[in-house]
Amino acid sequence: MANIVQFENVGLRYGTGQETLSDVSFTLASGAFYFLTGSSGAGKTSLLKLLYLAQRPTRGLIRLFGEDAVTLPRKRLPGFRRRIGVVFQDFRLVAHLSAYDNIALPLRVSGVPESDIAAPVGEMLAWVGLSDRAGAKPPTLSGGEQQRVAIARAVISRPEILVADEPTGNVDPDMAERLLHLFHSLNRLGTTVVVATHDFHLLGRIPGAHMMRLDGGRLLDPTGSLRFPPVQPE
Amino acid sequence: MAVKLIPSAADRRLLDESRGTRAMTWVMAIMLFLTVLAGALGLGTRSAARSLDRQLAGRLTVQIVTPESALRDRQGAAVIAALKRLPDVKRATPVSREELATLLRPWLGSDGMDPDLPIPAMIDVDLVDASELAIARAIAAVQRIVPAARIDRQESWMAPVSDFMAMITSLAGALVLLMAAATAAVVILAARAGLETHRDTIQVLHMLGSTDIQVSRLFQRRIALDTLVGGMLGTALACAVIALVGMQVQALGSDLLSGVMLSARDWTLLLLLPVLFALLATFAARIAVTAALSRIL
Numbered sequence: 001m002a003n004i005v006q007f008e009n010v011g012l013r014y015g016t017g018q019e020t021l022s023d024v025s026f027t028l029a030s031g032a033f034y035f036l037t038g039s040s041g042a043g044k045t046s047l048l049k050l051l052y053l054a055q056r057p058t059r060g061l062i063r064l065f066g067e068d069a070v071t072l073p074r075k076r077l078p079g080f081r082r083r084i085g086v087v088f089q090d091f092r093l094v095a096h097l098s099a100y101d102n103i104a105l106p107l108r109v110s111g112v113p114e115s116d117i118a119a120p121v122g123e124m125l126a127w128v129g130l131s132d133r134a135g136a137k138p139p140t141l142s143g144g145e146q147q148r149v150a151i152a153r154a155v156i157s158r159p160e161i162l163v164a165d166e167p168t169g170n171v172d173p174d175m176a177e178r179l180l181h182l183f184h185s186l187n188r189l190g191t192t193v194v195v196a197t198h199d200f201h202l203l204g205r206i207p208g209a210h211m212m213r214l215d216g217g218r219l220l221d222p223t224g225s226l227r228f229p230p231v232q233p234e
Numbered sequence: 235m236a237v238k239l240i241p242s243a244a245d246r247r248l249l250d251e252s253r254g255t256r257a258m259t260w261v262m263a264i265m266l267f268l269t270v271l272a273g274a275l276g277l278g279t280r281s282a283a284r285s286l287d288r289q290l291a292g293r294l295t296v297q298i299v300t301p302e303s304a305l306r307d308r309q310g311a312a313v314i315a316a317l318k319r320l321p322d323v324k325r326a327t328p329v330s331r332e333e334l335a336t337l338l339r340p341w342l343g344s345d346g347m348d349p350d351l352p353i354p355a356m357i358d359v360d361l362v363d364a365s366e367l368a369i370a371r372a373i374a375a376v377q378r379i380v381p382a383a384r385i386d387r388q389e390s391w392m393a394p395v396s397d398f399m400a401m402i403t404s405l406a407g408a409l410v411l412l413m414a415a416a417t418a419a420v421v422i423l424a425a426r427a428g429l430e431t432h433r434d435t436i437q438v439l440h441m442l443g444s445t446d447i448q449v450s451r452l453f454q455r456r457i458a459l460d461t462l463v464g465g466m467l468g469t470a471l472a473c474a475v476i477a478l479v480g481m482q483v484q485a486l487g488s489d490l491l492s493g494v495m496l497s498a499r500d501w502t503l504l505l506l507l508p509v510l511f512a513l514l515a516t517f518a519a520r521i522a523v524t525a526a527l528s529r530i531l
Contacts (some may be wrong), residue, residue: 054441056531074528075445082443092438097247109442153442 003063003229004030004161004192005051010060012046020046021217024060026226028194030160033187033206036196038214044196045089045165047214051194052086052163053077065160082110085159085191087167091150093138099149100125100134106157124152127182143170151179161192168199180205248439249432249452258424258457262464263471265420266511269413270472270504276406277500283399286392292364293388294372296357298380303352309380310355316375322361322368329356364389417511418518421461425453425522440530450523454516461515465508473504 005028012021021043028034038044049055050062053069062069064080072080085106093102104121125131128148138146147170154162162183168176176199184206187193194212197203203211210229213220221227296313300306310328317326334353335342345351361368369387376383389396429436436449476496483494496504 052441054531074531077531078440078443078445080443081441086441088441092434092441094248094435094438101247105438106442109439109444109448 002030003027006063008061010057013058024219027229029229030192031190033209034194034212035203035209036212042214043217048163048165052084083160085154085162087150087154087164089165091146095138098135098137102149103152103156124156128152144175147171155186164195258460259464262461263468265417266465266468266508267472269410270469270507272406272409273504274476276403278494279399279402282494290389290392292361294359295386296376297384298355301352306355312379313376322371324362325360327358421457421515421518422522425519428453429526446524446527450520453523454519457519458512458516462512465511469508
């Protein structure tokens with residue numbers, strides 16, 4: 001498997017405070033599944049922000065899809081972002097748009113014709129079990145329903161990388177299991193998945209998933225396998 | 235939401251249209267109302283100035299101040315005959331004693347009609363064209379017969395009026411430009427306020443891969459529509475006011491004010507103002523939004 005993401009000695013500092021992330025180095029293999037764990041404040045969300053290009057590092061090297069993402073010109077960011085699906089911790093749904101329109105948003109941003117939008121959005125709504133809530137606006141949806149809309153929006157354009165920040169934080173265990181199953185299905189189709197979670201019960205549910213653990217802004221990698229993953233057969 | 239000239243219904247839904255009070259429409263209505271009035275003032279004054287220039291260009295007044303009336307009358311007749319022989323002269327007519335007495339009545343009262351009172355002979359001359367050469371030939375012809383004759387170009391009497399009208403025209407033009415600049419400033423402020431209001435939506439769009447152009451188009455469309463609707467309203471009101479003033483001017487029957495009329499071309503220009511302002515607003519919104527977006531990742 002080729003490497004899709006590479007971090008080398010990445011540091012991130014907000015303002016003049018202490019570094020939130022220090023000397024983070026790892027490599028993500030294309031098509032693999034990763035769990036990112038760590039206590040609150042360990043830097044999980046900051047690491048994900050670097051991954052989905054919402055933030056540039058203060059130092060270090062980040063390669064994404066084989067290109068240097070640190071010096072990437074701003075005008076090329078949209079093209080990269082369209083290849084990354086993001087499930088935000090706070091969902092970030094557009095409040096005045098229906099569930100249908102929220103899920104359709106990435107397709108519309110990419111210029112997909114309206115006639116080609118209804119089918120995949122309908123499929124996604126069915127996939128997350130919200131077909132009957134297509135016209136509902138986020139404020140009228142429960143936390144779990146909003147979470148599922150956010151997930152459907154993140155995966156509808158079949159991104160090469162899916163980044164999810166605490167995607168099961170607002171749902172019951174059954175729904176958490178279902179959502180994880182959705183991520184696993186997407187992963188089997190070739191998407192690299194990175195899920196940040198506190199929920200240790202989920203960690204053993206995906207066979208072959210890799211574990212990344214942050215502690216105080218540093219990535220724990222005692223064996224070096226995250227930085228230098230063993231070569232696996234294609 | 236790809237780059238298209240006309241956004242789809244889905245694109246239009248992206249910015250919550252129910253938010254805000256559409257104050258922008260009313261601001262634009264007021265701006266265009268004032269701009270159209272200023273424009274009409276400028277165009278009307280320019281038209282009056284041109285009409286005045288056309289009326290006075292190439293018109294001369296010859297005064298023969300010989301004290302002896304019989305000689306004065308002979309000189310007058312000779313000057314008229316000489317002028318009429320010139321190809322540049324369209325008309326040369328003596329001003330009658332009655333007309334002169336009427337003109338002098340404010341100063342002389344009824345004494346102006348006294349045949350013994352020595353009043354200069356006056357001749358009105360219309361030239362075919364107002365060229366300096368034609369004027370010089372006419373002056374030479376007069377002075378060959380009466381070297382002491384006084385010749386006045388009528389346009390020189392009205393020069394202060396023409397200058398005043400030119401100043402009003404320039405002032406009106408400056409007002410239109412000032413209003414355009416103020417409109418652009420209002421649009422920039424409105425676009426910045428809109429960005430702040432829709433900050434969350436814009437962040438989401440960016441994270442999903444929207445380009446700055448895609449986001450700015452959402453604002454451009456909305457601001458252009460507000461400007462166009464408000465502008466048309468303001469223009470309609472201003473046109474009604476202009477038409478009303480035009481009727482009042484016509485009722486006055488003043489020669490000078492009758493020139494202050496708008497031609498079909500002037501009306502077309504005024505009616506184009508809301509469209510021009512909508513284009514200006516679109517451009518200003520695009521500049522403001524893309525500049526603001528370029529400061530965020």
